[in-house]
Amino acid sequence: MKQQSLGLGHSNKRTRRREFLGEMERVVPWAELVALVSPYMPEGRRGQPPFAVEPMLRIHFMQQWFNLSDPAMEDALHDVPLFRDFAGLGGWDDRLPDESTILRFRHLLEQHKLAPQILQTVNDLLSAKGLLLKSGTVVDATLIAAPSSTKNASGERDPEMKQSKKGNQWYFGMKCHIGVDADSGLAHTVRGTAGSVNDVVEANSLLHGQETEAWADAGYQGAHKRPDAKAGVNWNVAMRPGQRKALDTSDPRQRLSDEIERIKARIRAKVEHPLRVVKRQFGHVKVRYRGLAKNTAQLHTLFALANLWMAKRKLVGAPA
Incomplete structure (x- = not known):
């Protein structure tokens, strides 16, 4: 018997989580933050090619927004199509970051003290908009x-x-x-x-x-x-x-x-x-x-x- 698709990735209901991620998509200065983190990412000359900076940054931010640990974030990427879409990781058959990859990205931010610079980058944007006096x-x-x-x-x-x-x-x-x-x-x-x-x-x-x-x-x-x-x-x-x-x-x-x-x-x-x-x-x-x-x-x-x-x-x- 032919296996039926669950159809989980085809819902377009405007849930609160979907609305929230849509708003964050528009207000987060992705280009500036990617430029901030990119110089510190490994080149990946051996083994599997590394994930791009922006998907990893989006995953890191989803962890903060939804209070998810590294293993919980890995599970969510497999279970929640909305999260994969927001991270730009494609469909079910594409390779997804595991909890070790998510952990290493967080350690990279900590090692190079990039979190305070993320706050500064955001505040520079807000100051330019006249919102931070x-x-x-x-x-x-x-x-x-x-x-x-x-x-x-x-x-x-x-x-x-x-x-x-x-x-x-x-x-x-x-x-x-x-x-x-x-x-x-x-x-x-x-x-x-x-x-x-x-x-x-x-x-x-x-x-x-x-x-x-x-x-x-x-x-x-x-x-x-x-x-x-x-x-x-x-x-x-x-x-x-x-x-x-x-x-x-x-x-x-x-x-x-x-x-x-x-x-x-x-x-x-x-x-x-x-x-x-x-x-x-x-x-x-x-x-x-x-x-x-x-x-x-x-x-x-x-x-x-x-x-x-x-x-x-x-x-x-x-x-x-």
Whole structure:
């Protein structure tokens, strides 16, 4: 009996995943990123010919968008025609990258520190479009959990991940520190540290050097007094919650202080937007690798893609 085709590759239903990849196809600066990575790709003089840069870059980005490990990405390329189409890999009979090939491409990006350059390339595009300004920066940090179990090959937790206390709750993992544009909320600086590093320690490293104003929550008290403080930057740090709660709003001066805190909070809210995209839209709530360097490289890529996601309407000229 003749075997019937499943017809999985012929659906044209506009699913949310298809819509998402269609939008990313239009806004990602593929040519610039391919030119960035190409000089570091192996020549492939022996063995099977290597895959081109652009399909591997597209696969790497799909891993970030859909929170897929290397083996899961390999399976998805075999199971999901949409993913193969987006990567430009053709039909069922064509050779597809296996998990080792996907792993080697990621290691190449890490070895040559290309992830921060990917973020810079994206931000250069956004700056050229007038979407990334330089007058102010909002800084913040978020905890990213790491496995605390010792049931692994080494029998120990990742030594580069540390404990941190937030409120009355202890967390184990790393911290992602970001600096975002105070006008658009787009991330321009990303730093990864152990979870035990205090937020204010990284405060001044999150500034790009061209801003005149910086905003932060109450955890950044004293940022302007630190040895690495940048001249000419006015820090607008939130009042401690206990002090603000004690304000007497019947007093005109204290009522004015409370209103100033409200204005600061509205500006600081911009920093939550890229964090929400990375954690909720892309599902990055736990570290995927061991060590800070690999996870920080992934964060650079995630925030580059988050910037494109946030600016997509303006980049494609669609109405808000």
